[in-house]
Amino acid sequence: MSNEVSTSKKKFQFPHVFIILFGFVILVSAITCFIPAGEFERETNADGRTVVVDGTYSSVDASPIGFFDIFQTIHTGMVQASEIIFFIFLVGGAFGILRATNTLESAFGSLSKKLVGKELWIIPVVMLFFSVAGATFGMAEEAIPFILIMVPVALMMGFDSIVGTAAILVGVYSGFTAAFMNPFTVGVAQGIAELPTFSGMSVRFIFWLVYLGVSIAYVMIYARKVKNDPLKSIVYEEDQKREKTNALDQPTLSKRQIVILAILILTLVGLALGVTLQGWYITEIAGLFLLMGVLIGVVGKMKMNKIAESFVKGCEELVLGALVVGFAYAILVVLQETNTIDTILYAVSNVVSGLPSGLSAIGMYLTQSALNFIVPSGSGQAALSMPIMTPLGDLLGVDRQTAVLAFQFGDGISNIFAPTAGVLMAALAIARISYVKWIKWIWPLILIQYALGAIFVTIAHLFIW
Template sequence: MSTNKTQEKKKFEFPHGFVILFSFIVLVAILTYFIPAGEYERTTTEDGREVVVDGTYQTVESNPAGFFDIFQSIHIGMVDAAGIIFFIFIVGGAFGILRATNTLEGAFGSLSKRLAGKELLMIPAIMLFFAIAGGTFGMAEEAIPFVLILVPLAIMMGFDSITGTAIVIVGVYVGFGSAFMNPFTVGVAQGIAGLPTFSGMGVRFIFWFIFVAVSIIYVMMYARKIKKDPTKSIMYKEDLQRKIDPEVMNQQSLTKRQAVILGVLVLTIIGLALGVILQGWYITEIAALFLVMGVVVGIIGKLKVNQIAEAFVKGCEELVTGALIVGFAYAILTILQDSNTIDTILYGVSSVVSGLPSSFSAIGMLLTQSMLNVIVPSGSGQAALSMPIMVPLSDLLGVDRQTAVLAFQYGDGITNMIAPTAAVLLAGLAIAKISWIKWVKWIWPLILIQHIIAIIYVTIAHLFIW
């Protein structure tokens, strides 16, 4: 009997987000020895915003980052980003309490029972739910467990696993990416840009509605095709081999207690909108609102004090990576600022695109954010990394800061549905047992359509709105 053990070839493993960002920190630190130091003069506008003064760039004494500065920058970045990091933790903890009551599962179960016999109508109803959740309180990771329910349910209704996965992933991500009041993307980006929280909500809502409608139609057209001829599914052979538990069709219904909890969630979202519009709330007030919601929901759900605390911690745990990525992104910013090279980069980029029409500059911002999202898939992390550069760049190019935020959120959101680094996507595909290659083959036309729509919206916003 041979003692030699056969070794399997290891599959390529995409680097962790922290590995990628730390590599960026090191790379940026090295570049500070080659990028000339320089700075712009800045002035404060009548509405209190600090803006770059065009034509004032000048070189200053070089101050490249040292070896120890690389490691110090991470702690400094974490401290500088503390407000955003703990905001993410508190909101995540509050929704951890909500999830512990199984209210969302109950609401979904009631909806699926009401639509029995009207299978195709299930798609817009449930996708709209996820899109609203993504567009208001930034649901993302919380949607993953629903893939376990939707995939077998879709197959039993005559669709396929792609349809079941798309209802969740496309639904939540199209809402998240085109959001009108997502605190993790719009809220953070507007805060960095010095804009009132959730300002421009009306315009964003119209754009969100069209984005969601187009995505729902795309999924429904595919589902109808599979309903007529299941062999056209790219997952046909795999789905035939699945063992479906019939109990999936018997999901729990919404109890009276859970209905009250759902009402509290709705009131929280309404309160959030009124607070930011009428009182100018920012992340501190929003975090407090969600914390109150979590406690109230826990009490209504008859959770014990320790159960509420444990659910809160669990909710925080699910967002640890996303929250800490913000700190790593701020570390990169710290290196650039301390070495006086951030304005030099800004000067170089603005010099390249200054001859282009400003509408093309806005589109360039969108496409840049789309590529950056593959590397930094965290919405708030990407905002922390890119907005400090995009905001002054938009000032120099004559692009309104609201348009810059719009370009950021579309660039961040659309590629979430295809990026091999997007945690929610990869987790959902793993649960559904769908390969990333097959998913890309199915979704790339929708990604293309959404990018075209995003380019049109950013152009309209720049030329006619902002």
């Protein structure tokens, strides 16, 4: 009996992701009780965008969140995140139809046979693709479904689920963070700062190349270590429970599967063109993937009921990941409903304004980095902070291009480790990787990326702009 008690005491079960996020909701709710309520005035600019009016901060009546209100924020967060949640369901359903044709398994079976002994090179190829997508048309949430593809591929090639997840997440966010023409971050921030859209692209492109190169090297070094000795994988035990297949045992592509693969590639090309040329966002992208699923079902000669069943199965696999996004949004709801989000912004802005001129750009960078834990949305953070950071930079002698650069690095880096980042938490849930294991693996890269961001902002401030 004593042995059984001792064994049960030794077993520690890490809290479910919903428990972690709900704990953050409670913690933030408690903290807001000690933060004075206040708000900035806002106005609609010529582009129809609501922006903060600098110098208009004033105290307002406190509106502390009640006990029952805490539980209501979950539903409100789900509603606010509904676009992303249903986007995940629709895209997941479309990929469910694709997976039912076994096209990806056959494609990677063919690829694996050509990459025997060279499997490591699939990592830079995948990361480059997703980084370009993040840097050009702002891919972020859209990358989530690809986790379903890359994790099994990584396992087939002798890596682990961390490598499969990192190839997508680190890849896409290296582009999103160091973007040279992301319309949702650089575009919005430069518009608010009254700069020509995507100006300074050549400098940003060089920063992006360095940032991406370091990120690829970090993932490849770990992947090589796992390939040589699987026991060195951080998620070795978890991956042993997964159903695995040998890449060399996979069938090669049939003619029908080649057509299906062509539909997938055309979908991705259409996604890039639609976002960059037509300004597509979540609704249009979801429609595109749904069309892809229907076409794949037809080409694959699947019966109508089979298409529907595969779609539902694809949705089922993403239920956890989709709902995680709503839980993450609940934290923002608390800050909004208690009127404390503007107070936090006002306080950190005052701190930055008191720094020496040489450190002012770094102060703006640190401010934006902290702010992203509160406002995970890139375009939302730009709309909230840039109307204040722009005139602040003018007063401190920081060029507006540098202010935009400080914003984009401060906004982007934490997206691959902050528990309030909905895309990250959804991706980890889909990949079945615990948040603790992910942090254990990625924290050295995070330090490197923050250091690179500080170096880039300093170089821009002192030597370029």
